[in-house]
Amino acid sequence: MATELERVRELVEPIASDLDLDLYDVERRSKVLRITIDTRAGSDDGISLDTLSLATRLISRELDHEDPISSAYTLEVTSPGLERPLRTPAHFQREIGKDITVRLTGHAVAEGESRRLDGKLVAADDTTATVLTTAGEERTIDIDAVDKARTVFDWSPKPKPGKGPGNTKNKQSKNPQKSNKEKQQS
Numbered sequence: 001m002a003t004e005l006e007r008v009r010e011l012v013e014p015i016a017s018d019l020d021l022d023l024y025d026v027e028r029r030s031k032v033l034r035i036t037i038d039t040r041a042g043s044d045d046g047i048s049l050d051t052l053s054l055a056t057r058l059i060s061r062e063l064d065h066e067d068p069i070s071s072a073y074t075l076e077v078t079s080p081g082l083e084r085p086l087r088t089p090a091h092f093q094r095e096i097g098k099d100i101t102v103r104l105t106g107h108a109v110a111e112g113e114s115r116r117l118d119g120k121l122v123a124a125d126d127t128t129a130t131v132l133t134t135a136g137e138e139r140t141i142d143i144d145a146v147d148k149a150r151t152v153f154d155w156s157p158k159p160k161p162g163k164g165p166g167n168t169k170n171k172q173s174k175n176p177q178k179s180n181k182e183k184q185q186s
Contacts, residue, residue, distance in 0.1 A: 004028075004068055004069050004070065005026050005027070005028060007066075007068040008026050008033065008035070008063065008068050008069070009023065009026050011059075011062050011063065011066055011068060012026065012035055012037075012059055012062070015055065015058050015059055015062060016037050016055070019037075019051060019054065019055055019058075020039075020040065021037045021038060021039060021040070021047070021051070021055065022037065022038050022039070022040055022041065023035070023036075023037055024036040024037060024038040024079075024080050024084075024091070025080070025085075025087065025088075025091075028069075028073070031071075031072060031073050031074055032073065032074050032076055033063075033069060033073040033074070033075050033076065034076045034078065035059060035075070035076070035077045035078070036077075036078055036079065036080050037052075037055055037077065037078075037079065038079055038080050038084075041094045046079060047079045052077060052078070052079065055077055056075070056077040059075070059077055060075055060077075063075065082151075082153040083150050083151055083152060083153050084150060084151050085148075085149070085150050086100065086102075086146070086149040086150060086151065087149075088143075089124065089125065089126045089127065089143055092121065092124035092129045092143060092149075093124045093125070095121055095124075095151050096121050096122065096123065096124055097120065097121065097122075098120070098121055098151045098152075099118075099119070099120055099121075099151065099152040099154070100117075100118075100119070100120070100121045100131065100149060100150065100151050100152060101116070101117070101118045101149065101150060101152050102116065102117040102118075102129075102131065102141065102146055102148075102149040103115060103116050103146070103147045103148045103149070104116075104117070104141060104145050104146060104147055105145050105146070105147045107145075117131050117133055117139060117141070118133065118134050118152070119131045119132050119133040119134050119139075120132045122138065123140075124143075127142060127143060127144070128140050128141065128142055128143060129141055129143055129146075
């Protein structure tokens with residue numbers, strides 16, 4: 001027999017699919033049932049508030065009709081955000097190529113190794129993930145040994161167009177007369 005969360009997943013997946021979304025996660029914390037939906041893998045766009053609102057109404061109606069949760073709960077339908085948690089093998093597989101931070105469980109760390117990894121996720125399968133650390137070494141970890149992991153978003157400001165190290169335009173002097181005098185002296 002399916003657990004309550006498995007049943008919720010079965011009910012929500014077709015709704016997400018109809019909206020051209022992925023069901024990212026289903027979790028229950030205390031009295032909150034959190035359903036996390038996301039755009040399809042590879043999409044650069046996020047979920048609009050209108051889409052999130054529509055998904056919430058459809059999911060709420062389906063859960064009210066089917067009543068898969070035996071106790072009282074508060075429904076929360078959300079997106080995973082820019083810095084999204086990585087809890088399942090599918091989460092790791094979806095985020096290959098992105099910067100991540102990982103904290104391993106204490107028993108999973110060999111002597112001399114750090115419990116924390118920061119770097120680029122370069123590979124993932126059903127049991128392991130490989131991280132190219134900021135130190136330049138590849139480290140393969142068991143996903144079951146992950147205490148906490150998430151993607152890392154670069155919050156630094158982006159350079160303005162025409163500014164920055166890639167700009168090769170010749171800068172002209174603000175004083176054109178001086179510029180002309182310099183040309184005559186050459």
